Amino acid sequence: MSQIHRDDFGSKMGMWLFLFTELLLFGGMFLLYAAYRFAHPADFVIAAHRLDVTMGTINTIILLTSSLTVVLGIVALQRNSKPLSLFFLGITLLSGVAFLINKYFEWGAKIHHGIYPKGPELANMSEGEGLYFGLYYAMTGLHGVHVIVGMIILAFVFVQIYKNQITSDNFVRFENAGLYWHLVDIIWIFLFPLFYLIH
Amino acid sequence: MTHHETEHKEHTNTGYGIYVLVWLGLVSLTLITVSLAGFNLAGLTVVTALLIASVKSTMVINYFMHIKYESTLFKVFIAVCIIIFLVIIILTFFDLTYRPEILTK
Numbered sequence: 001m002s003q004i005h006r007d008d009f010g011s012k013m014g015m016w017l018f019l020f021t022e023l024l025l026f027g028g029m030f031l032l033y034a035a036y037r038f039a040h041p042a043d044f045v046i047a048a049h050r051l052d053v054t055m056g057t058i059n060t061i062i063l064l065t066s067s068l069t070v071v072l073g074i075v076a077l078q079r080n081s082k083p084l085s086l087f088f089l090g091i092t093l094l095s096g097v098a099f100l101i102n103k104y105f106e107w108g109a110k111i112h113h114g115i116y117p118k119g120p121e122l123a124n125m126s127e128g129e130g131l132y133f134g135l136y137y138a139m140t141g142l143h144g145v146h147v148i149v150g151m152i153i154l155a156f157v158f159v160q161i162y163k164n165q166i167t168s169d170n171f172v173r174f175e176n177a178g179l180y181w182h183l184v185d186i187i188w189i190f191l192f193p194l195f196y197l198i199h
Numbered sequence: 200m201t202h203h204e205t206e207h208k209e210h211t212n213t214g215y216g217i218y219v220l221v222w223l224g225l226v227s228l229t230l231i232t233v234s235l236a237g238f239n240l241a242g243l244t245v246v247t248a249l250l251i252a253s254v255k256s257t258m259v260i261n262y263f264m265h266i267k268y269e270s271t272l273f274k275v276f277i278a279v280c281i282i283i284f285l286v287i288i289i290l291t292f293f294d295l296t297y298r299p300e301i302l303t304k
Contacts, residue, residue: 009270012269012273013272013273016273016276016277017276020276020280023280023284024280024284027284027287031287031288031291034288034291034292035291035295035302038292038295038302039295039299039302053233053236057229057230057233060229061226061229064222064225064226064229065222067222067259067263068218068219068221068222068263070263071218071262071263072215072218072219075214075215075218175265178263178264179264182259182260182263182264185259185263186256186259186260189252189255189256189259190249190252190256192229192252193232193236193248193249193251193252194248196236197232197233197236197244197248198236198244198245199236199237199239199244
Protein backbone atom coordinates (compact mmCIF):
# COMPACT_ATOMS: atom_id res chain seq x y z
CA MET A 1 0.00 0.00 0.00
CA SER A 2 1.33 3.40 -0.93
CA GLN A 3 2.12 5.92 1.77
CA ILE A 4 -0.68 8.48 2.01
CA HIS A 5 0.33 11.90 3.26
CA ARG A 6 -1.06 12.59 6.70
CA ASP A 7 -0.71 15.58 8.99
CA ASP A 8 -2.16 14.70 12.39
CA PHE A 9 -0.69 17.83 14.00
CA GLY A 10 -2.34 20.02 11.37
CA SER A 11 -5.73 18.36 11.65
CA LYS A 12 -5.69 18.67 15.43
CA MET A 13 -4.72 22.33 15.11
CA GLY A 14 -7.63 22.84 12.72
CA MET A 15 -9.97 21.19 15.21
CA TRP A 16 -8.77 23.46 18.02
CA LEU A 17 -9.24 26.58 15.88
CA PHE A 18 -12.81 25.45 15.25
CA LEU A 19 -13.32 24.86 18.98
CA PHE A 20 -12.23 28.47 19.66
CA THR A 21 -15.02 29.73 17.41
CA GLU A 22 -17.41 27.53 19.38
CA LEU A 23 -16.11 28.99 22.62
CA LEU A 24 -16.79 32.51 21.38
CA LEU A 25 -20.26 31.49 20.13
CA PHE A 26 -21.23 30.26 23.58
CA GLY A 27 -19.14 33.04 25.12
CA GLY A 28 -21.45 35.63 23.58
CA MET A 29 -24.42 33.93 25.22
CA PHE A 30 -22.64 33.70 28.57
CA LEU A 31 -21.93 37.42 28.28
CA LEU A 32 -25.63 38.11 27.70
CA TYR A 33 -26.44 35.92 30.70
CA ALA A 34 -23.95 37.85 32.87
CA ALA A 35 -25.37 41.23 31.84
CA TYR A 36 -29.02 40.24 32.43
CA ARG A 37 -28.22 38.53 35.72
CA PHE A 38 -26.37 41.69 36.79
CA ALA A 39 -29.50 43.69 35.98
CA HIS A 40 -32.02 41.27 37.57
CA PRO A 41 -30.20 39.35 40.35
CA ALA A 42 -33.31 38.61 42.46
CA ASP A 43 -35.48 37.49 39.53
CA PHE A 44 -32.78 35.05 38.40
CA VAL A 45 -32.77 33.43 41.86
CA ILE A 46 -36.57 33.07 41.85
CA ALA A 47 -36.61 31.62 38.34
CA ALA A 48 -33.74 29.20 39.05
CA HIS A 49 -35.78 27.58 41.85
CA ARG A 50 -38.06 26.16 39.18
CA LEU A 51 -35.24 23.97 37.81
CA ASP A 52 -34.66 20.47 39.15
CA VAL A 53 -31.16 20.35 40.69
CA THR A 54 -31.22 16.53 40.89
CA MET A 55 -31.92 16.24 37.15
CA GLY A 56 -29.14 18.71 36.42
CA THR A 57 -26.69 16.86 38.64
CA ILE A 58 -27.55 13.51 37.01
CA ASN A 59 -27.05 15.03 33.57
CA THR A 60 -23.70 16.52 34.63
CA ILE A 61 -22.47 13.13 35.81
CA ILE A 62 -23.79 11.46 32.63
CA LEU A 63 -21.82 13.91 30.45
CA LEU A 64 -18.65 13.62 32.54
CA THR A 65 -18.85 9.83 32.29
CA SER A 66 -19.41 9.99 28.53
CA SER A 67 -16.27 12.13 28.22
CA LEU A 68 -14.32 9.55 30.23
CA THR A 69 -15.47 6.70 27.98
CA VAL A 70 -14.39 8.61 24.84
CA VAL A 71 -10.87 8.89 26.26
CA LEU A 72 -10.87 5.25 27.39
CA GLY A 73 -12.04 4.27 23.89
CA ILE A 74 -9.03 6.07 22.37
CA VAL A 75 -6.63 4.36 24.79
CA ALA A 76 -8.23 0.98 24.04
CA LEU A 77 -7.79 1.54 20.29
CA GLN A 78 -4.16 2.62 20.79
CA ARG A 79 -3.65 -0.72 22.55
CA ASN A 80 -5.13 -2.56 19.57
CA SER A 81 -8.23 -3.56 21.46
CA LYS A 82 -10.96 -2.81 18.92
CA PRO A 83 -13.89 -4.50 20.72
CA LEU A 84 -13.12 -2.65 23.96
CA SER A 85 -12.82 0.63 22.06
CA LEU A 86 -16.22 0.07 20.43
CA PHE A 87 -17.67 -0.85 23.83
CA PHE A 88 -16.48 2.42 25.42
CA LEU A 89 -17.66 4.46 22.44
CA GLY A 90 -21.02 2.68 22.67
CA ILE A 91 -21.35 3.80 26.30
CA THR A 92 -20.63 7.38 25.20
CA LEU A 93 -23.39 7.22 22.59
CA LEU A 94 -25.86 5.73 25.10
CA SER A 95 -24.90 8.47 27.60
CA GLY A 96 -25.68 11.06 24.95
CA VAL A 97 -29.12 9.48 24.44
CA ALA A 98 -29.70 9.40 28.23
CA PHE A 99 -28.73 13.09 28.49
CA LEU A 100 -31.18 14.05 25.76
CA ILE A 101 -34.00 11.97 27.29
CA ASN A 102 -33.46 13.79 30.61
CA LYS A 103 -33.48 17.12 28.78
CA TYR A 104 -36.71 16.12 27.00
CA PHE A 105 -38.43 15.47 30.34
CA GLU A 106 -37.02 18.68 31.85
CA TRP A 107 -38.17 20.86 28.97
CA GLY A 108 -41.43 18.92 28.80
CA ALA A 109 -42.20 19.65 32.46
CA LYS A 110 -41.48 23.38 31.98
CA ILE A 111 -43.63 23.60 28.88
CA HIS A 112 -46.38 21.64 30.67
CA HIS A 113 -46.34 24.29 33.39
CA GLY A 114 -46.83 27.00 30.82
CA ILE A 115 -43.25 28.24 30.74
CA TYR A 116 -42.62 28.84 27.05
CA PRO A 117 -42.70 31.90 24.77
CA LYS A 118 -46.19 33.43 25.07
CA GLY A 119 -47.09 30.66 27.58
CA PRO A 120 -49.59 31.45 30.37
CA GLU A 121 -47.11 31.04 33.25
CA LEU A 122 -44.34 33.00 31.56
CA ALA A 123 -46.74 35.88 30.96
CA ASN A 124 -47.22 36.22 34.75
CA MET A 125 -43.49 36.40 35.43
CA SER A 126 -41.35 39.48 35.92
CA GLU A 127 -39.09 40.73 33.15
CA GLY A 128 -36.00 39.19 34.78
CA GLU A 129 -37.61 35.76 35.13
CA GLY A 130 -38.66 35.92 31.49
CA LEU A 131 -35.09 36.76 30.48
CA TYR A 132 -33.81 33.87 32.60
CA PHE A 133 -36.05 31.37 30.84
CA GLY A 134 -35.26 32.86 27.45
CA LEU A 135 -31.57 32.31 28.13
CA TYR A 136 -32.29 28.89 29.64
CA TYR A 137 -34.03 27.63 26.50
CA ALA A 138 -31.55 29.28 24.10
CA MET A 139 -28.39 28.12 25.87
CA THR A 140 -29.41 24.59 26.90
CA GLY A 141 -31.08 24.27 23.48
CA LEU A 142 -27.92 25.25 21.59
CA HIS A 143 -25.99 22.91 23.88
CA GLY A 144 -28.50 20.13 23.13
CA VAL A 145 -27.96 20.65 19.40
CA HIS A 146 -24.24 20.26 20.02
CA VAL A 147 -24.86 17.00 21.90
CA ILE A 148 -26.84 15.69 18.89
CA VAL A 149 -24.11 16.77 16.44
CA GLY A 150 -21.43 15.21 18.67
CA MET A 151 -23.37 11.95 18.75
CA ILE A 152 -23.67 11.90 14.94
CA ILE A 153 -19.90 12.48 14.59
CA LEU A 154 -19.11 9.80 17.18
CA ALA A 155 -21.50 7.38 15.43
CA PHE A 156 -19.48 7.89 12.23
CA VAL A 157 -16.31 7.20 14.21
CA PHE A 158 -17.92 4.05 15.62
CA VAL A 159 -18.66 2.74 12.11
CA GLN A 160 -15.18 3.66 10.87
CA ILE A 161 -13.53 1.81 13.75
CA TYR A 162 -15.76 -1.18 13.00
CA LYS A 163 -14.71 -1.07 9.31
CA ASN A 164 -11.02 -0.68 10.27
CA GLN A 165 -10.86 2.79 8.67
CA ILE A 166 -9.83 4.18 12.05
CA THR A 167 -7.11 1.98 13.51
CA SER A 168 -4.48 1.91 16.24
CA ASP A 169 -2.06 3.85 14.03
CA ASN A 170 -4.56 6.18 12.37
CA PHE A 171 -7.02 7.55 14.89
CA VAL A 172 -6.76 11.35 14.68
CA ARG A 173 -10.41 11.50 13.54
CA PHE A 174 -11.41 9.72 16.75
CA GLU A 175 -9.32 12.21 18.76
CA ASN A 176 -10.87 15.22 16.99
CA ALA A 177 -14.40 13.88 17.49
CA GLY A 178 -13.45 13.38 21.14
CA LEU A 179 -12.23 16.99 21.40
CA TYR A 180 -15.62 18.19 20.17
CA TRP A 181 -17.40 15.99 22.72
CA HIS A 182 -15.21 17.30 25.55
CA LEU A 183 -15.97 20.90 24.53
CA VAL A 184 -19.68 20.11 24.80
CA ASP A 185 -18.90 18.72 28.25
CA ILE A 186 -17.02 21.90 29.29
CA ILE A 187 -19.90 24.13 28.19
CA TRP A 188 -22.25 22.06 30.34
CA ILE A 189 -19.83 22.36 33.27
CA PHE A 190 -20.52 26.13 33.17
CA LEU A 191 -24.21 25.99 32.24
CA PHE A 192 -25.02 23.71 35.17
CA PRO A 193 -24.02 25.99 38.10
CA LEU A 194 -25.15 29.17 36.31
CA PHE A 195 -28.70 27.92 35.71
CA TYR A 196 -29.34 25.29 38.38
CA LEU A 197 -27.31 26.37 41.39
CA ILE A 198 -28.29 30.00 41.96
CA HIS A 199 -29.43 30.80 45.49
CA MET B 200 9.46 5.80 11.50
CA THR B 201 7.37 8.71 10.31
CA HIS B 202 6.56 11.77 12.35
CA HIS B 203 3.04 10.79 13.37
CA GLU B 204 4.11 7.32 14.38
CA THR B 205 6.56 8.81 16.86
CA GLU B 206 3.80 11.00 18.21
CA HIS B 207 1.48 8.06 18.73
CA LYS B 208 4.15 6.16 20.61
CA GLU B 209 4.32 9.06 23.07
CA HIS B 210 0.54 9.01 23.49
CA THR B 211 0.56 5.40 24.64
CA ASN B 212 2.37 6.45 27.81
CA THR B 213 -0.93 7.44 29.37
CA GLY B 214 -3.06 4.57 30.63
CA TYR B 215 -6.64 4.07 31.74
CA GLY B 216 -5.90 4.79 35.43
CA ILE B 217 -5.14 8.50 35.21
CA TYR B 218 -8.36 9.17 33.28
CA VAL B 219 -10.49 7.29 35.78
CA LEU B 220 -8.85 9.36 38.55
CA VAL B 221 -9.60 12.60 36.70
CA TRP B 222 -13.22 11.46 36.26
CA LEU B 223 -13.48 10.71 40.00
CA GLY B 224 -12.16 14.22 40.69
CA LEU B 225 -14.70 15.76 38.29
CA VAL B 226 -17.62 13.88 39.85
CA SER B 227 -16.45 14.83 43.37
CA LEU B 228 -16.20 18.50 42.39
CA THR B 229 -19.72 18.30 40.92
CA LEU B 230 -21.09 16.93 44.20
CA ILE B 231 -19.15 19.58 46.16
CA THR B 232 -20.51 22.42 44.03
CA VAL B 233 -24.07 21.07 44.42
CA SER B 234 -23.78 20.81 48.22
CA LEU B 235 -22.14 24.26 48.47
CA ALA B 236 -25.14 25.74 46.66
CA GLY B 237 -27.24 24.75 49.71
CA PHE B 238 -25.24 27.10 51.95
CA ASN B 239 -25.70 30.83 51.98
CA LEU B 240 -22.31 32.15 50.89
CA ALA B 241 -23.79 35.57 50.12
CA GLY B 242 -21.80 37.30 47.39
CA LEU B 243 -19.38 34.40 47.14
CA THR B 244 -21.90 31.93 45.67
CA VAL B 245 -21.26 32.81 42.02
CA VAL B 246 -17.52 33.14 42.58
CA THR B 247 -17.20 29.68 44.18
CA ALA B 248 -19.41 28.06 41.54
CA LEU B 249 -17.36 29.60 38.72
CA LEU B 250 -14.09 28.75 40.45
CA ILE B 251 -15.07 25.08 40.74
CA ALA B 252 -16.31 25.07 37.12
CA SER B 253 -12.94 26.52 36.02
CA VAL B 254 -11.00 23.86 37.92
CA LYS B 255 -13.18 21.16 36.31
CA SER B 256 -12.65 22.65 32.82
CA THR B 257 -8.90 22.81 33.37
CA MET B 258 -8.92 19.11 34.26
CA VAL B 259 -10.97 18.24 31.15
CA ILE B 260 -8.71 20.35 28.89
CA ASN B 261 -5.45 19.06 30.33
CA TYR B 262 -6.27 15.36 30.57
CA PHE B 263 -9.31 14.42 28.49
CA MET B 264 -8.37 16.87 25.72
CA HIS B 265 -4.74 15.87 26.13
CA ILE B 266 -3.38 19.43 26.20
CA LYS B 267 -0.94 18.59 29.00
CA TYR B 268 0.91 16.41 26.51
CA GLU B 269 0.53 18.60 23.39
CA SER B 270 3.00 21.12 21.99
CA THR B 271 3.30 24.56 23.58
CA LEU B 272 1.67 26.12 20.52
CA PHE B 273 -1.72 24.65 21.51
CA LYS B 274 -1.34 25.96 25.06
CA VAL B 275 -0.54 29.48 23.82
CA PHE B 276 -3.57 29.40 21.50
CA ILE B 277 -5.89 28.37 24.32
CA ALA B 278 -4.45 30.99 26.68
CA VAL B 279 -4.92 33.74 24.06
CA CYS B 280 -8.52 32.62 23.44
CA ILE B 281 -9.37 32.61 27.15
CA ILE B 282 -7.69 35.98 27.75
CA ILE B 283 -9.63 37.57 24.87
CA PHE B 284 -12.87 36.25 26.36
CA LEU B 285 -11.98 37.53 29.85
CA VAL B 286 -11.11 40.97 28.46
CA ILE B 287 -14.51 41.12 26.73
CA ILE B 288 -16.26 40.19 30.01
CA ILE B 289 -14.31 42.72 32.07
CA LEU B 290 -14.89 45.54 29.59
CA THR B 291 -18.61 44.71 29.49
CA PHE B 292 -18.81 44.87 33.27
CA PHE B 293 -17.09 48.25 33.32
CA ASP B 294 -19.87 49.41 31.07
CA LEU B 295 -22.61 47.77 33.18
CA THR B 296 -21.19 49.27 36.36
CA TYR B 297 -20.56 52.83 35.19
CA ARG B 298 -23.36 53.16 32.64
CA PRO B 299 -26.17 51.03 34.11
CA GLU B 300 -28.69 53.00 32.04
CA ILE B 301 -27.72 50.88 29.00
CA LEU B 302 -29.80 48.05 30.54
CA THR B 303 -32.94 50.08 31.15
CA LYS B 304 -35.41 50.96 28.50
